[in-house]
Amino acid sequence: MKIATILLIAAAIAALAAGLVMPGWLTFMLTLALAKGLVVLGLLLLMRAGLVSFGQGLYYCLGAYCVGIAGDYLQTQNALLLMLLAVVACVALAAIIGLLLCRYRDIFFAMFSMAFSMILYGILVKSTAFGSTDGFNVKPPLLFGWTPGGESSPMMAYGLAVVAVTGVGIFVWNYLRSPMGYAGEAIRENEIRVEYLGVSVRKVIYIKYLLAAAMAGLGGAITALAAGHIDPEMAYWTTSGEFVFIALMGGTGHAAGPVLGSIIFELLRTYAFQISPYTWQMILGTALLAIILYLPKGVWSLVERITKRIAA
Amino acid sequence: MFRSFAKKSTLTGLILVSAAAQPILAADDYKLGLVTFLSGGAAGPFGIPAQNAAKLVLETLNAGQLPAPYNTTGINGRTIVPVFMDEAGGATKQASEYRNLVERQGVDAVVGYISSGDCLAVPAVAEQLKTLTVLFDCGTPRVFEENDFKYVFRTGPTATMDNVAAAHYINETVEGLKSVSGINQNYSFGHESWADFNGSLNQLKAGVDVTTEQFPKIYAGQYGAEISALMVNSANVIHSSFWGGDMEAFLLQGSARGLFEDQTALLTTGESAMYRLSDQIPEGTILGGRGPFGVFAPDTALNRWFREAYTSEFGTPPTYPAYKMVQGILGLKLATEKAALNVNGQPSTEDVVSAFEYLEYEGPGGKVSMNRGKGHQATMEMVYGRYALQDGKPAVTDVRHYAAACVTPPEGMTSVSWIEKGMPDAQCD
Numbered sequence: 001m002k003i004a005t006i007l008l009i010a011a012a013i014a015a016l017a018a019g020l021v022m023p024g025w026l027t028f029m030l031t032l033a034l035a036k037g038l039v040v041l042g043l044l045l046l047m048r049a050g051l052v053s054f055g056q057g058l059y060y061c062l063g064a065y066c067v068g069i070a071g072d073y074l075q076t077q078n079a080l081l082l083m084l085l086a087v088v089a090c091v092a093l094a095a096i097i098g099l100l101l102c103r104y105r106d107i108f109f110a111m112f113s114m115a116f117s118m119i120l121y122g123i124l125v126k127s128t129a130f131g132s133t134d135g136f137n138v139k140p141p142l143l144f145g146w147t148p149g150g151e152s153s154p155m156m157a158y159g160l161a162v163v164a165v166t167g168v169g170i171f172v173w174n175y176l177r178s179p180m181g182y183a184g185e186a187i188r189e190n191e192i193r194v195e196y197l198g199v200s201v202r203k204v205i206y207i208k209y210l211l212a213a214a215m216a217g218l219g220g221a222i223t224a225l226a227a228g229h230i231d232p233e234m235a236y237w238t239t240s241g242e243f244v245f246i247a248l249m250g251g252t253g254h255a256a257g258p259v260l261g262s263i264i265f266e267l268l269r270t271y272a273f274q275i276s277p278y279t280w281q282m283i284l285g286t287a288l289l290a291i292i293l294y295l296p297k298g299v300w301s302l303v304e305r306i307t308k309r310i311a312a
Numbered sequence: 313m314f315r316s317f318a319k320k321s322t323l324t325g326l327i328l329v330s331a332a333a334q335p336i337l338a339a340d341d342y343k344l345g346l347v348t349f350l351s352g353g354a355a356g357p358f359g360i361p362a363q364n365a366a367k368l369v370l371e372t373l374n375a376g377q378l379p380a381p382y383n384t385t386g387i388n389g390r391t392i393v394p395v396f397m398d399e400a401g402g403a404t405k406q407a408s409e410y411r412n413l414v415e416r417q418g419v420d421a422v423v424g425y426i427s428s429g430d431c432l433a434v435p436a437v438a439e440q441l442k443t444l445t446v447l448f449d450c451g452t453p454r455v456f457e458e459n460d461f462k463y464v465f466r467t468g469p470t471a472t473m474d475n476v477a478a479a480h481y482i483n484e485t486v487e488g489l490k491s492v493s494g495i496n497q498n499y500s501f502g503h504e505s506w507a508d509f510n511g512s513l514n515q516l517k518a519g520v521d522v523t524t525e526q527f528p529k530i531y532a533g534q535y536g537a538e539i540s541a542l543m544v545n546s547a548n549v550i551h552s553s554f555w556g557g558d559m560e561a562f563l564l565q566g567s568a569r570g571l572f573e574d575q576t577a578l579l580t581t582g583e584s585a586m587y588r589l590s591d592q593i594p595e596g597t598i599l600g601g602r603g604p605f606g607v608f609a610p611d612t613a614l615n616r617w618f619r620e621a622y623t624s625e626f627g628t629p630p631t632y633p634a635y636k637m638v639q640g641i642l643g644l645k646l647a648t649e650k651a652a653l654n655v656n657g658q659p660s661t662e663d664v665v666s667a668f669e670y671l672e673y674e675g676p677g678g679k680v681s682m683n684r685g686k687g688h689q690a691t692m693e694m695v696y697g698r699y700a701l702q703d704g705k706p707a708v709t710d711v712r713h714y715a716a717a718c719v720t721p722p723e724g725m726t727s728v729s730w731i732e733k734g735m736p737d738a739q740c741d
Binding site for chain 1: 351396397398402403404407408409411412414415417429432433436441452459498499500501503504507
């Protein structure tokens with residue numbers, strides 16, 4: 001367990017060092033990918049308990065809007081404060097919605113979660129003060145008044161994203177190995193049995209839902225700080241669908257799956273855009289089909305397969 | 313262990329891929345990024361016509377065969393190589409793709425963006441990367457009202473100008489104007505269009521009732537309920553900023569139910585459907601082209617060339633997105649060539665920026681003056697007319713022109729507060 005943590009931190013340091021030599025577009029794209037990876041990490045917790053949320057966009061968008069609105073009203077560019085605010089707001093909302101959602105399973109959970117994110121979308125579209133569908137701009141982040149490489153550099157947000165993903169990644173990795181983590185899979189397999197074992201299913205799911213909301217909010221906050229612009233599209237159901245797409249692509253078997261999945265997704269999409277501007281959707285679709293057919297447990301299963309082969 | 317190995321090797325791989333992806337170009341080529349919708353609902357009415365126009369003009373420019381004063385080769389003698397990019401995916405995605413265009417593909421400048429959301433998100437990146445960017449189509453006045461940009465220009469008029477001119481037009485031409493109603497899409501452009509139209513009409517003529525305002529979902533395609541509401545709450549004029557398939561569906565469904573029999577439709581983007589729906593648009597419908605474009609364009613050598621070449625190449629006359637694209641490219645060409653007069657060799661981006669500020673030039677739609685937003689935002693005259701069939705061919709009658717100074721807020725004032733204050737300093741004839 002400790003070795004894994006050390007390795008992850010080493011990887012994070014390597015990623016930060018790589019940031020110094022990477023071209024700007026790659027740094028920026030990886031930042032967005034890591035931010036999405038955070039959301040998908042939360043989704044992974046739910047999916048391992050058998051719950052597919054088509055509404056993580058709700059917290060992704062709420063986190064981003066918290067950063068935008070708080071930045072304006074509090075006149076602050078302090079990245080840590082803004083991210084904290086975003087997470088607190090998301091957990092607070094999830095604490096209320098979660099009470100209702102935790103009673104539902106399967107398609108009902110998926111549809112309900114989607115409905116809530118579409119409510120936020122609807123409200124934001126009507127809010128001309130927040131720019132309706134055009135959204136509004138967010139000031140670049142500072143860390144206690146300081147930013148590496150000047151305000152124009154994407155390094156700041158990248159650094160935040162790497163640190164956040166490392167922290168959350170270590171947490172999720174350990175969580176999945178804890179009794180609470182295993183309880184999720186037990187619930188997916190047989191919920192009634194879990195209840196008879198004396199574990200409160202609702203409590204387990206509720207906590208997972210709160211965690212997922214916090215991670216989605218953090219991802220949204222980082223996206224807002226990195227991109228410098230937010231709009232209600234972040235709460236639209238296609239955004240939530242994208243998270244599910246990434247989760248399927250990366251695989252839910254391991255905490256690294258979502259991060260790997262979102263990096264591959266962003267890379268695939270940007271090169272698809274460049275190579276075939278008219279039919280890029282087809283490339284994405286074909287890639288997902290191929291992954292579902294040949295790697296039903298996601299891209300991460302490939303890594304596991306290689307590890308096993310080397311170990312054997 | 314393998315996790316870190318995988319992560320590291322992925323990163324190394326990425327760097328190698330990006331290095332390999334750098335394209336090889338002739339040293340004197342001008343690489344121009346062109347971003348328009350190539351997929352989704354805005355591709356058909358806006359993205360593809362704009363892209364077609366870009367292809368046509370770049371080809372002709374590279375051959376040096378455009379009418380004077382544009383009859384020099386390429387941009388300042390450099391052959392233009394277009395890089396097309398889909399505008400789909402939302403503002404964050406577009407900010408990311410903009411970086412890719414500049415940093416990975418190495419474009420010299422970017423002309424593009426139809427969606428107002430993209431036009432708000434992209435300039436911040438353009439400023440960071442110090443890359444000349446021309447917004448050609450998006451409508452929201454907020455771009456230069458809320459920010460000062462150095463490297464970003466918009467060569468098309470804002471949506472405010474459309475709607476203020478529309479209010480003038482119906483105030484002047486509709487006799488006994490007592491009431492208006494509105495049907496606009498439920499998103500920024502729809503809300504802003506209606507607010508600007510209704511606000512300026514209130515200032516021009518007191519006591520005009522609003523019978524109903526409808527905001528159906530964008531791309532809804534079915535307007536049965538809204539048409540019923542418009543029929544029940546009858547008004548002299550129905551204002552709509554619908555575009556593309558939505559406008560066409562609304563026209564077809566409204567005509568079938570007799571909505572336009574005693575109410576006049578005012579379509580701020582109606583010009584773009586004039587030829588495709590020539591049999592369906594009721595005569596007398598008030599059409600706008602978001603500026604002096606398409607059928608409203610002046611009879612100049614440049615416009616005659618553009619209409620003929622475009623029609624023979626693509627089988628249909630160019631609509632306003634095509635005009636605005638040409639206007640954007642020509643502005644970039646002129647500014648670059650103007651800047652080149654004062655320097656040896658190719659001008660720097662900063663030189664082009666100062667040449668572009670407050671530039672005045674003739675596009676296919678007439679005079680473009682970059683005289684708002686500290687020289688970065690264009691104004692043009694606005695034109696409205698009524699649809700009529702002349703010898704069986706679609707045409708416009710009762711055409712009225714509104715000077716830019718009549719429908720545009722003065723420098724430093726936002727459109728919203730300008731309309732609220734009763735449009736001070738407007739110079740109308």
